[in-house]
Amino acid sequence: MTDYRRLRVALLGAGAVGSQVASLLLRHGDELADRAGARLELAGIAVRDVDAPRDVDLPRELFTTDAETLITGSDIVIELMGGIEPARSHILLGLGSGTDVVTANKALLATHGPEIYEAAERVGASVYYEAAAAGAIPIIRPLRDSLAGDRVVRIMGIVNGTTNYILDRMDGEGADFADVLADAQRLGYAEADPTADVEGYDAAQKAAILASLAFHTAVPLEAVHREGITGVTADMIEEAREAGFVIKLLAVCERLGEGGPESISVRVYPALVPRDHPLGAVHGANNAVFVEAEAAGSLMFYGAGAGGVQTASAVLGDVVSAARRHIAGGTGVGESTRANLPIVSIGHVLTRYQITLEVSDEAGVLAAIAGLLSDGGVSVATLVQTVIPASDGTDRESARLIIGTHRATDSALSAAVDRLTASDVVERVVSVLRVEGE
Template identity: 60%
Template sequence: MTEMRTLKVALLGCGNVGAQVARILIDDAGMLASRAGARLELAGIAVRDVDAPRDVDLPRELFTTDADALVRDADLVIELMGGIEPARTLILAAMRNGACVITGNKALVAKDGPTLHEEADKAGVQLSYEAAVAGAIPILRPIRDSLSGDRITRVLGIVNGTTNFILDQMDTTGAQFADALAEAQRLGYAEADPTADVEGHDAASKAAILASLSFHTRFALEDVYCEGISSVTAADIAAAKDAGFVIKLLAIAEKLGAEGTKTGTKTDAGVSVRVHPTLLPREHPLAAVHGAFNAVFIEAENAGELMFYGQGAGGKPTASAVMGDLVSAARSLVLDGPGRAETTTGQVPAAPISAAVTSYYIGLDVADQPGVLARIAQLFAEHGVSIETMRQTIHRDSGSQTESAELRIVTHRASEAALAATVQAVKGLDVINTVTSVLRVEGV
């Protein structure tokens, strides 16, 4: 009987996810060996401080501060340090030494994915990063493998648990943004500095990765239009609820033009990659994603509509995604197969936000007088934007005897450029007191 091969695994970083990965490698060694076809030996864990407290009790002799030496002697390298450097340098060194690399570093993959894939191809090793998007949800492998024989036309994703928790709290309890954020921090969903989450930067990195895999074209972080949720108010949430919508921070990657949307709107062919607060009808599958959960909704030409749902963060869920990549990479080494190459056969341009095709929800405070609705409708028509619904609520100020009306308008789909120009023109009407809200709408 042939003796089972042993593969050395180097772990870079031992935070919440790294500690769980180390635990699984030790506790489930037998199961992992049977599935990988080789023993996966945890050779060491590179950290900044070997004496730092950790949630998981791990053998102290595994820890080292010499990441370079650990990488040089590894067959498989798991990078969970985060940040750009020294993670990038260590990953490149590992691949040049012939090691397969598994990473959860969304910022690095979004920023420098092309270079990393090029080095992996040169070395003939596997580069995997399922844990970089949506935690435990297996989404990157299905896009790359299961849907490789199909054409994806659109991806909508709730890919940041912190912002989904905040918006869900605002929707279900009526909380203000600041209060919902404080609760997210108390529960550990949000960092002390929540900027990367609430301003959409974390979701933008994931959007770039999803777009690159879905459309077989390398999209960088700078190709992603990004708006966060810090300007979403309790009044916005309440108005959306009253109109039958829920607000979510969505990462969207969508084909435009002749190969994409079926709205009839003329745009230049390309892919719109964007992150912003979005109104969804409450019957849409993504509207039912609560708390810190993530979900990704995919539309493909032949498969139709698919949704992937699960925990988007946390040590154990994210470690599950890491381990899936690790077993896959180990099997490729055992079978002496080539690394899984990135497919970038398509070269679809990144479309500017002005070319995106969407609908708008517009809240207006207007003078309550004859002809106002007609003037607004005429202005929309002049800009080529069709109104789908318009609701009016009269407000009476008993003290001044003045009356105003609140209008809530949902448009049909049109180009972002036409919609933005319409809103700008509306602001110039003398019957408009205030434009109270402008949010994009999907799923209508």
């Protein structure tokens, strides 16, 4: 057996991911030592309650409630507590004492990333966070390292497994949102309070992280436009299918201003994706990130976006990288956020809409609607009309119009929808969805 140098590893948190990380460190210590060039010694596991039940059987003597002492006596800190505090304070304590930090805490990085990266740079430490954006999918290193010499133009990602599971079930079965959400909660795909997932907060945090890496610009969470999926209905899913689309909750990070001053847009919303697009074929609770770069072209990263052992794989990859840096010596690699590109609101983005309306089935309605759209510079690309028979036994019929627009600024399209909503010829605006991936 090779006599490796020992590195003390502090683990903060022993939930679904933390317990798997601890188990793998203990079980595969020899293999990890051969890969890292150092023996990774699990110095302890800081938890709130040492007697709490856990999914994995771990030696009780490893547990402690004294996180501060554990951190300051270690070479590498793995933070898997989640939330903002005390995770932020613990990470800053570790960095302040010169330790490298591995974290999967997307909420913390999306809100306090610049502060954490600056603290690491001051002491020459590194922060590793491969598991923070898409679980087991290796996307952080490709964006930070492999594509550092390229220009990323656009990222489209399905980065929340819960919402993809719900929308995929709705698409495959014609089920209603509420019924599938209840199933997802029963199966453990969704939390008892699913707000972070279904309202897009989780995806927005990941979008902020991905955009910061791709465009070398600090992206605060409040700059990310966010919409959730609670308004998606079975009828909208069916209409999308008939038009050759599938609805996905997308995180879109885009470089704007070709030929002029550059800016970036970061947004999360349910969108229509062509069924033959790679993202259209992402099923179940899987995640996928589609990257478009000037030189590399189109790249697809696909796999499990959550799960204890899957996420633990990404965490341990970071631990091995941190150990190798310790052995090689030198300062850590800081985050590149020096481009400082301006972040524009969604109103500046060029996109196209699919608008579904219910209108009176009478002469002149189509012309009136076309006029309302063209008043704001929006033109019709496609139109599908179906008649809705009267439900009250009269001869009065309505029509359902599915209008696909040409590309325009989001602000112009949104204003057009407002005009349609206020118009006397429109009985109801049924749905409005953006189209991505064409």
